Amino acid sequence: MSTIWVRFVWLLLAITLFVSLPISLFYGLNWGLAAAIVCLLLLLCWHLLHLHQLMGWLLASLNSPVPRGRGVWEIAFAELHRRVRIRQGQQQSLSETLEHFRRAIQALPDGVIAFDRHHRIDWLNERAETHFALSAATDRGQALTNLIRHPDFVSYLDSGRYTEPLIYRGGRVDGLTLMLQIIPYGDDQNLLVSRDISQIERTETMRRDFIANVSHELKTPLTVVAGFSEMLADGDEIYGMAEIKNYLKLIREQTVRMQRLIEDLLVLSSLESGGPAPHExxxxxxxxxxxxxxxxxxxxxxxxxxxxxxxxxxxxxxxxxxxxxxxxxxxxxxxxxxxxxxxxxxxxxxxxxxxxxxxxxxxxxxxxxxxxxxxxxxxxxxxxxxxxxxxxxxxxxxxxxxxxxxxxxxxxxxxxxxxxxxxxxxxxxxxxx
Known part of the structure; x- marks a missing residue:
């Protein structure tokens, strides 16, 4: 910019001398000085006009085009235009990065809610809307505790101890079990991350039920087999042949029952294992x-x-x-x-x-x-x-x-x-x- 203004000063001196010197030689010094003053006033008006354009652009919206100028103002406006293009490129890049980030957050399988130190919602993704029956359009700016009023969640939020997650049941969506964790970040900012563990809970319940059922189904025949075997081992001479045959029949029936159960368990385990299928x-x-x-x-x-x-x-x-x-x-x-x-x-x-x-x-x-x-x-x-x-x-x-x-x-x-x-x-x- 210093080079531009040096060129402007030299141009101003050249124009003044070019106009005033001939007039001074032909009409006298006074007329030459008057001509120089008039030139300077015209140049001043010309620069004031460009300055007015510059001020109008500065006060206009950010998307307004840079005005066009003449002479040194053309150079100055060109430099401003270059800087505007650079800034627009940076803003575009930042907007694209932010949009990619928002899409990534939306694609997460977990719900994410960003909120401030007053527990007001700044932003939430679609998964969080589903988990808590919220709406980003209407609930942004609302306090979390006004929307999620479960006592366990309110206590967890107010405790300030977020090292362990909270298992959240009985929320606004029936049949949904969530694992919640609050992650502080930035200046008094927080993220509430929610993960749907309903299927994991159901699977764990099925596992416990399966073990309990297998144990129960095996217990009865094992009790029968063990009881009659012990009776016969302690003294088979006190039982008649008909009794012994009946006891052995019961032992065999319960053994077959256990064998059938184990075979079915093996078949079912093979089918559920997800291993390679046999040759079709x-x-x-x-x-x-x-x-x-x-x-x-x-x-x-x-x-x-x-x-x-x-x-x-x-x-x-x-x-x-x-x-x-x-x-x-x-x-x-x-x-x-x-x-x-x-x-x-x-x-x-x-x-x-x-x-x-x-x-x-x-x-x-x-x-x-x-x-x-x-x-x-x-x-x-x-x-x-x-x-x-x-x-x-x-x-x-x-x-x-x-x-x-x-x-x-x-x-x-x-x-x-x-x-x-x-x-x-x-x-x-x-x-x-």
Whole structure:
């Protein structure tokens, strides 16, 4: 800028001399001085005009264009224009960085709420809106304690001790369990980070229930086996042959029950492990279903009328052992939960491009409130009856996993006292000619 003003001074002197010197030579010194003064006044007005443009630009909005000038003012305005471009570029870069940061925060699987020392919300992402039923449009600037009034949260917020997270239940969203932690940053600024741990809690509850159920299911037969074994070991001479045979029969029954439970646990563990699936093969259904019919008739011991209909010879692309396990469980459950004298119908058909294995019985039926939970491990409608029939409580869980691996679904219809209908439905891509 100093170079510009040196050039301006030299230009001013040159113009003054160029105008006043000839006038002084022809008309005298007084006229020359008057001409010089007039030139200086004109130059002053010219500069005042540019200065007025500069002041107008400074007072205008930040997006106003830099005015154009002449002479030294053109150089000055060009320099201002260059600086404006640099600043706009910096602002654009900063805006893009801020926008990337906001998008990253929005993409986080956790909720984030920024708030000040007065607990007023500065900003929150969409996940936090979902976790706390808030709205960034209307709740920004509101106090957190006015929106999240749970006593545990208010105590945690006021305590100032944020090294340990808070497990937050019973909030504004039903069925949601959150892990909350406050992270101080900057000058009296804080972040409230929320993580949805509902599924983790459900999984942990299922794990505890699973261990409790396995322990309970094994305890009864083990007690029977241990008790009768101890009786026989202490003195089998005091028991008659008929008693001994009866005790050995009970021991064998309970041993088979434990063996069946362990086998089902191993099958279910294999299905749930997410390991590589066995080699897919062509599974011919007719010989498999006739074998399952024979097993069901053996389990029934002549107490039920069991029929099998195969409307169309067919084969599935899948895993034979898993399909046999699923179909056997459906047939076996029908036998176990149908009173003596009832009937069980098994059917394979292809209808509208969908393959269906249907098991219909005239059994005790199931209440509608139980249907959504039937495929849970160890879920039983009537626990005492399940023990009487020798069920492990894992059959339908196995069926569900097998069908899922085969892209199939299980449909259940049942009426208490009238019977049930279980249908395994396979999409057309699983059917083979």
């Amino acid at each position: 093969e062509r599974v011919e259904l007719e010989p498999m279903l006739r074998s399952i019919l024979a097993d069901a008739q053996a389990l029934s011991a002549g107490q039920h009328v069991i029929t099998l209909s195969i409307e169309a010879p067919s084969a599935l692309a899948g895993y034979a052992n898993e399909l046999r396990s699923a179909f056997s469980n459906l047939a076996g459950n029908a036998v176990r939960y149908t009173p003596a004298g009832g009937s069980i119908e098994m059917l394979w058909r292809v209808h509208q491009g969908i393959g269906e294995f249907v098991v219909t019985d005239t059994g005790i039926g199931i209440g509608a409130q139980h249907l959504p939970r039937l495929t849970e491990r160890f879920y039983r409608v009537d626990r005492s009856r399940s023990r009487e029939t020798g069920g492990t409580g894992l059959g339908l869980a196995i069926v569900k996993h097998v069908l899922t691996r085969h892209h199939a679904t299980l449909e259940i219809e049942s009426t208490p006292g009238k019977g049930s209908r279980f249908a395994a439905r396979f999409p057309g891509r699983c059917l083979l000619n």
